[in-house]
Amino acid sequence: MTASPAPAAAALTTRAQAVSSRIVDDILTLVRQETSSYDLPGLAAGLDLLRELTVQRLGQPDHEHRYPGGECGDTLTLTYAGTGTGAGPGAGHVLLVGHYDTVWPTGTLAGWEQPGASEDGREKLGGPGIFDMKTGLAQGIWALKLARESGGPVPTVTFLFNGDEEIGSLSSRPVIEEAAQKADVTLVLEPTAHGAVKTARKGTGIFQVTATGVEAHAGLAPQDGASAITALSEFVVAAAKVAAPDRGTTINTGLFRGGSAINVVAGQATAGVDIRVSSEAEQARVDEELDAITVSDPRVRIEIDHAWNRPPMTLNAASAPLLALAREVAREQGRDSLPDTAVGGASDANFVAALGLPVLCGMGAVGDGAHAQGEFIYPDTVPAQTGLVAGVLGRLARPLRG
Template sequence: MDLLERFRDALPRVVDDIRTLVTCESPSDDLAALAASAKLTAELGTAYLGSEPEQIVLDGRPHLRWRLGDGPRRVLVLCHHDTVWPIGTLDNHPFAVADEVLRGPGCFDMKTGTVMAFHAIAALAETDGITVLVTGDEELGSPSSRQLIEEEARGCVAALVLESAGAAGALKTERKGVSLYQVTAVGRAAHAGLEPEKGVNASLELAFQLSAVAALGAPERGTTVTPTALQAGTTTNTVPAQGRFAVDVRARTVVEQQRVDTAIRALRPHLPGAELHVTGGPNRPPLEAVSSAELFERVCRLAAGQGLAEPAQVSVGGASDGNFTAGIGVPTLDGLGASGGGAHADDEHVLVDELPGRIALLAALLADLLTSALPDPAGAR
């Protein structure tokens, strides 16, 4: 039986496993819910992978790690079990399957991807060298798991990320890097009616800085610099003594990310007597196209061998844990999870009939990476 036929036969069980994970709500900010989700995910993974995971709790958040076999680590499979949905979401958006569309909070981002990984690995004749890491804080930016992810990736020939696919099932071969900043202006308060001239208006300082920061974007290079949340002042009759705004930066290359970082840190006050303070910086490095090129070409060859359509590829602005693995030089391919849509939205859904082919392709890629040579990942060591 070939892989595609195997997973077509297994589809009812795949859907049932997705139901198991989706109906265990696991918002990133609820430690008790995360603990319950980690326990359930560990039990499901143990049934398919044949061994229990190590549970690694960092800052109260549970992460699961399976190191399969005793040989050198070759492939890291990355998943996460936390979601953006608060407890009680299932009451309004229950798990459901109708007309080959599966729905439920976290189904697309990314509990289906975790189930896909378990089924794909269980189908392999040899699993020695695979590490499966299911983290519990990805939706927060992976504050506790980043170091763990990078440590597990070092020395691997590939990192495969089971985040959801792009439109029409496209694999994500490029992700922008993310930088986050807060720009704070400090002025001097004064009565707005009696003696405004004695004040230093932090709102006016911010107005100047907002324009300067927004001008750092470079759309022709794929770089966006977006001032977001803004706060200033205390009362309507007081010259604002302090204010601040947040900045979201997305960049396709490390060079661009560093250019913007240098420019933001070089901001200087515009008004006499004002002070300016910048905090924050790069949060995730870019997953540049060069990091995924060889793996994507490999997937296309394997798809043809499995009788599957050649996958498309897409560049996206959102980040994932794949940014971290690519950032330390490990070849990384993202978007290998479910086809569907609606991540973080009420219409979150998975296309059920696409699952067998996607799991088959993942299994073929894993088998190929365990048995055939890739360029030596010297940059990852």
């Protein structure tokens, strides 16, 4: 692996410390604009705000494109050409990926209570999406700003902001895959796992299960009916038994809807099932065993939409040198180590890893509580995380060589 000369990561981190309050202000600006995955006007306003903030910090991009998301939030790419000796033929190209949608319904912010300090007295900042992952977005923007201001070589950087990650990246996946194939390296600005980068993630399935029964009057002729709700309940209980936590496979029915009236035997019911697997072998086993489930009333038809959303992610051969480089930068910052870990959640990094391309995930916030009311970050970690990404960018002014 070769690396271009670049400003010391320690110096970049010191500079990030000097502007830490401004970075935190940008984080809070993004948090105050609610961007629920299902609120299209809120998502549009959030993406406009994110673009405005990027341009304020970095100037007008050399290229940009907004991809309509249809029923999902739009995806925006902003490309900034490399500077210094790293620009021109042979220059590196880094893709920075981050989603701006959150799991929180619009209106959540009004009732959000700020967390108290941690047991050791460290300050916390909370808010819907602050950890997952608006802090990572702001840190990524500032990382490029600091790297450019350092005077050292900087790669071409493309930001990809998508508004549908929390619901499966349904419209943005092809944009992500195409952008990753054009770049040399992808860094995903998802939150860390208590400071560790994420090099392995589970694959995910978002299955829809539909039960079709026979409607009848619940009082006059219940025997003529075949309850879709009863049958689907049987299916859900059986599906839970297919899980194998010891193999990394979990199955959770998170949504259940059915029936038309309280005095009608339900003719229709649907369930949304979240499935996590660590291997393709488990994926195949789950498919087979779910299809084999039967219900007690043969008049009810069960249909399963096997929608595998993200493939499992592992530390592939292309990503190993990138992890080593990030660790070099962390050591230069004065860190004892930069651990990596496997996590149960999936991200857009899964798509990139499945293509065999170099990717690191979890380059963003340090905190905890993703998808929970206590979601928070430690603001005192913002300079180090911003400096880490800035330092990595400096070393990617030319492509990695294995």
